[in-house]
Amino acid sequence: MMLKVKNALISVYDKEGIVGFAKELCNFGVKIIATSGTASTLSKNDIKVVTIEDVFKVSELLDGRVKTLQQNIFASILADRSKEKHISQLEELNLVPIELVVVNLYPFERGLAEGREEEDMIELIDIGGVSLLRAAAKNYKYCIPLYSPSQYDEFLQELSSNDGEVSLQYRRRQSMKIFENIFRYDEIISKYFSLEFREVKEEMFPEILTLELKKVMDLRYGENPHQKSALYRDTTDVKNLIGSDILSGKPMSYNNWMDADTAVSVLCEFDMAACTILKHAAPCGVGTGENMYDAFNRAYITDPISSFGGIVAANREIDLNTARDIITSFFEVIIAPSYEEEALKILKTKKNIRIIRVDPNIFSISSSLRCYPLKGGLLLQESDSALVSVDDWEIVSDVKPTEKEIKALDFAWKVVKWVKSNGIVIAIENRTIGIGTGQPSRVDSVELAIKKAGSQGHHTGGTALASDGFFPFRDSVDTAAEAGVTAIVEPGGSIRDQEVIDAANEHGIALLFTKMRHFRH
Numbered sequence: 115m116m117l118k119v120k121n122a123l124i125s126v127y128d129k130e131g132i133v134g135f136a137k138e139l140c141n142f143g144v145k146i147i148a149t150s151g152t153a154s155t156l157s158k159n160d161i162k163v164v165t166i167e168d169v170f171k172v173s174e175l176l177d178g179r180v181k182t183l184q185q186n187i188f189a190s191i192l193a194d195r196s197k198e199k200h201i202s203q204l205e206e207l208n209l210v211p212i213e214l215v216v217v218n219l220y221p222f223e224r225g226l227a228e229g230r231e232e233e234d235m236i237e238l239i240d241i242g243g244v245s246l247l248r249a250a251a252k253n254y255k256y257c258i259p260l261y262s263p264s265q266y267d268e269f270l271q272e273l274s275s276n277d278g279e280v281s282l283q284y285r286r287r288q289s290m291k292i293f294e295n296i297f298r299y300d301e302i303i304s305k306y307f308s309l310e311f312r313e314v315k316e317e318m319f320p321e322i323l324t325l326e327l328k329k330v331m332d333l334r335y336g337e338n339p340h341q342k343s344a345l346y347r348d349t350t351d352v353k354n355l356i357g358s359d360i361l362s363g364k365p366m367s368y369n370n371w372m373d374a375d376t377a378v379s380v381l382c383e384f385d386m387a388a389c390t391i392l393k394h395a396a397p398c399g400v401g402t403g404e405n406m407y408d409a410f411n412r413a414y415i416t417d418p419i420s421s422f423g424g425i426v427a428a429n430r431e432i433d434l435n436t437a438r439d440i441i442t443s444f445f446e447v448i449i450a451p452s453y454e455e456e457a458l459k460i461l462k463t464k465k466n467i468r469i470i471r472v473d474p475n476i477f478s479i480s481s482s483l484r485c486y487p488l489k490g491g492l493l494l495q496e497s498d499s500a501l502v503s504v505d506d507w508e509i510v511s512d513v514k515p516t517e518k519e520i521k522a523l524d525f526a527w528k529v530v531k532w533v534k535s536n537g538i539v540i541a542i543e544n545r546t547i548g549i550g551t552g553q554p555s556r557v558d559s560v561e562l563a564i565k566k567a568g569s570q571g572h573h574t575g576g577t578a579l580a581s582d583g584f585f586p587f588r589d590s591v592d593t594a595a596e597a598g599v600t601a602i603v604e605p606g607g608s609i610r611d612q613e614v615i616d617a618a619n620e621h622g623i624a625l626l627f628t629k630m631r632h633f634r635h
Contacts, residue, residue: 116279117256122214123166123191124156125149125182125243127221131263133159135216138270142278144214149182170209182242191215191249195256213280215250216260217243223302239303247292254289255282261295301326318483319494330356336368343368355476361458363447363468369394370425370447370468376532377427377449378472382479383501383528384429389413391445393424396552400529401545406450407436412545417566418443425449429477432457451477498531498632507603507626510615515624518543519578519601523626526580527603531632537582538563540574540599547572556581557589564597574598582632584608588617595621605631 122144126132129152136146136156146163148156156163167173172184190212193200204211219240226235250259258280260269265288272284301324327346336343345366347356355375360366366374377392380400389409390400398420401412406428414421425447426440432450437457440448441464448461451474461469479499486493504524509515515523521543529546530539538550538559548567550559560579567574575598584607585591591614594602602618606627618625 115255115282116276117213117258117282117285118279119144119213119258119273121145121147121190121210121212122216123147123187123212123246124152124216125166125246126152126216126218127243128218128263129155131266132156132216133161135263135266135270136161136163138273139214142273147212180242182246188245188249191246191257192253193256194253212250212257214258214260215246217246218261218263219243219247219299222299222306226302226306235306240299244296244299247296251289251292254285258285258288259292260288261292298326318496323492323494331365333368334365341368345371355472358449358473358476359471361453361469361471362462362465364466366447366468366470373425374427374447374449374470377425378476380529380532381427381429381477383531387428387430389426389428391416391421391424391426393420396534397529397532397546397549398424399546399549400525402525403544406430406432407439410436410439414439414443415570416546416549416572417570419569420566421445429474432461434460437461498634500630501528501531502628502630507628508606509624510606510611510627511618511623511625513619513622513624515601515626519624522578523580523601523603526578527628530580530582532634533582535582535633535635537632537634539580540564540567540577540597541580542577547574547577556583556585557587557593560590560593564593567597576600578603580604582634584611584631585614586610588613590614591617591621591623591625595623600624602626603628605629607631 122139147166147169148163149166153163153165170184170186186209190209193204193211220238222238225238247259247261250257272280327348330345330347333343333345335341372395373392376395377390380390380397381388384402386402387406387409388402391398391413399413399416401409403409422444426445427449431452433454434456437460447468449470449472451472481499482497484495484497522541525543526539526541530537534552536553536556536559539546540548540563548563550563553559577599578601579594579599581604584605586608601624603626606629
């Protein structure tokens with residue numbers, strides 16, 4: 115069912131593009147009715163227009179707070195032309211149906227960004243404009259709502275393609291967009307009231323949860339080629355990985371984004387120059403140093419085999435020498451806050467490698483919400499941004515750790531937080547030696563970490579070991595002792611803690627409890 119556009123009501127705060135749009139409407143024979151401010155702009159540009167005051171015999175009230183909230187205006191928009199009673203009532207009131215409503219709302223979001231005072235923000239809450247758009251969207255069979263200058267060209271193309279008429283499919287689509295836009299507009303206002311006017315700040319987990327996400331792009335596929343996927347951006351988060359600059363390479367995939375997020379999170383734990391190589395959302399190696407060259411190579415030698423096809427993340431600028439070493443292996447993604455000019459040139463010789471430049475502030479720890487969809491619902495939790503200081507750890511063994519062992523334990527504990535549970539990290543003070551991840555048995559993860567270290571020729575004697583959860587039995591300590599581990603840190607809290615402590619004492623191992631676990635499923 116096509117709809118001929120004869121009458122348009124225009125009331126726009128943002129005048130961008132409205133003059134050219136109105137001229138095109140006139141070319142299609144559309145009569146334009148406008149509010150005073152919009153009418154003035156159009157008249158100054160020689161566009162024939164009549165005001166709502168002339169057509170509907172109303173005037174603005176309360177300093178402009180009431181302009182379009184008038185019965186006859188809404189009757190013209192909401193009339194159902196399939197009902198004779200509606201048509202006859204319009205005729206009795208000497209009204210004509212309106213087929214097009216062009217309104218954009220007061221810029222409440224922009225006011226927030228500008229930090230305006232409360233009084234100004236209240237005046238930026240649109241009432242009449244929202245009501246006009248809702249009415250037009252409700253009556254989509256006989257009316258078309260437009261809410262943004264970005265929609266003008268598409269609408270004119272629709273008119274041009276259909277000799278001044280608009281398809282039902284287009285009208286339905288516009289109706290859907292209007293309600294989505296109004297929902298978002300009201301949600302922004304709601305959040306403002308929640309933060310500004312409540313005596314108690316909004317809870318982290320409110321009774322009704324709404325998320326403000328904007329689609330960035332469709333991805334080629336998800337975790338596997340048969341799964342569809344899209345990327346959305348949290349418009350409220352300033353420390354945003356998605357807003358980073360992709361300097362070179364193929365578009366990022368679903369798996370690339372997942373790995374990149376974890377890699378950045380790992381580096382948030384370190385103040386000094388640090389590098390992680392990550393694959394399948396699990397670290398292959400982590401290293402620190404006085405410079406990025408040392409940090410990268412310490413991370414890489416942990417497990418060069420697993421690192422193949424992974425991603426490299428650095429929290430400092432990547433220099434020429436580091437770039438030369440990076441390209442000797444195959445990596446999918448490189449992440450850093452900056453790149454030396456010559457380093458960037460070398461990295462770009464690998465045409466498919468994604469090179470990402472991120473805001474340095476992204477490497478600071480911040481609390482956020484993590485969610486996981488379930489069938490019919492959503493699991494929601496705050497991110498694991500906590501980390502107990504070494505000074506608060508409890509030494510539970512007879513043997514006290516050396517200063518060197520404390521540094522190694524601290525390093526391992528920061529890394530194990532990002533290893534899939536059951537997670538085990540064997541390390542020295544500036545790099546990982548072996549990583550055991552994702553095993554259903556904790557002792558299996560210990561054995562895997564030792565095996566990984568041995569496969570690369572790394573000596574585990576005199577190393578430190580971190581476990582993301584407590585040891586349920588002494589077997590993990592016994593296994594670690596056989597590999598030469600001399601210091602262990604774990605949360606504690608098992609009913610068999612004493613058994614584990616006794617094992618550490620038998621082997622002469624320093625054992626420390628953090629009293630905080632870091633499961634990561």
